[in-house]
Amino acid sequence: MRFSEPKVNNRNWSHEVPDPTAEQQITVPSGDSDVTNTQNDKEVLILREVLRLIKGYMSKNENKGTPTDFTLALSGPAGACDGCKKRIAKLLDLCAGMAEAFFASGVQASLTITYRYANPAAHGANGGMYGWPTDEREGEWYMHTVYREAHGTK
Numbered sequence: 001m002r003f004s005e006p007k008v009n010n011r012n013w014s015h016e017v018p019d020p021t022a023e024q025q026i027t028v029p030s031g032d033s034d035v036t037n038t039q040n041d042k043e044v045l046i047l048r049e050v051l052r053l054i055k056g057y058m059s060k061n062e063n064k065g066t067p068t069d070f071t072l073a074l075s076g077p078a079g080a081c082d083g084c085k086k087r088i089a090k091l092l093d094l095c096a097g098m099a100e101a102f103f104a105s106g107v108q109a110s111l112t113i114t115y116r117y118a119n120p121a122a123h124g125a126n127g128g129m130y131g132w133p134t135d136e137r138e139g140e141w142y143m144h145t146v147y148r149e150a151h152g153t154k
Contacts, residue, residue, distance in 0.1 A: 006053045007071050015056035016049070022094050023048045029090035034128045038083035046074065047084075047091050054095055054111070058102040064154065065104045070095065070111040079117040079131025079144060081124060088113055092148040103152025110149040116141045 005012045026047050027039055038044075050072050057063055057070075074080075080088060092111055099109035118141060121131030135142045 008057050016052035017055040017059045019055050026087050026090050029086045034082040037126055038081050043084040047087050068109045072113045075116040077118050081130050082128035096148050096150040099150040100153050104154055107152040112147045114145045116143050
């Protein structure tokens with residue numbers, strides 16, 4: 001599992017601000033077994049780091065009025081397991097809520113996560129689905145992209 005250098009508005013970003021409560025929500029977004037049995041998956045650490053990076057960006061008051069696009073690209077041999085799909089959805093929800101609370105009224109912020117993987121969707125050893133059955137091969141890769149947009153309310 002790899003991820004690209006996190007980018008904000010097409011520029012690398014490395015300032016992190018911890019949020020233990022939100023990070024725990026990403027680790028365990030539900031009590032479902034597909035989540036509790038996959039807490040050590042590599043995506044967990046990556047998604048928690050991305051949350052800290054986004055919090056870091058939103059800790060800078062000078063960014064409140066700047067329309068912002070956060071992007072993350074993940075890549076691996078298999079697509080996300082069902083538990084990590086829930087974690088990705090939780091990161092999108094958390095970031096949308098943070099953006100609404102941080103950005104100036106009407107200022108747009110978005111998070112795009114693209115997951116590139118080599119093998120077709122299949123049931124894994126944990127019984128869950130790895131990858132997304134509806135994804136189509138694009139060249140040598142399967143691609144899945146999720147996107148969430150929010151607007152500031154401050």
